[in-house]
Amino acid sequence: MPHRSAYAGVSWTAPDAYGVQWTCGICDGAEECAPGDEPPSPPVCHSCARLCLLDALSALGVSL
Known part of the structure; x- marks a missing residue:
């Protein structure tokens, strides 16, 4: 049974022995959570998330 999130109507599959499968909202890559975890x-x-953080820090002039 698919579940619905509050974010952009994204749906994911029900948890099973392999975890929860979901799709990244930015790159459309398939991801999976541990069993019992939510996306x-x-x-x-x-x-x-890391690329977005690096872009934001770069825009603020922070060098890493």
């Missing part, structure tokens, strides 16, 4: 909200994968 992040908003659904953004770790790679896209």
Whole structure:
């Protein structure tokens, strides 16, 4: 049974022995959570979240 999130009407599949499968809202990449966990909200994968953070820090003039 699909579940619905409050973010942009994104749906994901029901949890099973393999976890919850969801799709990143930025890169459309397929991701999976551990069994019993819920997908992040908003659904953004770790790679896209890191790139967004680096872009924001760069725009603020922070050098890493």
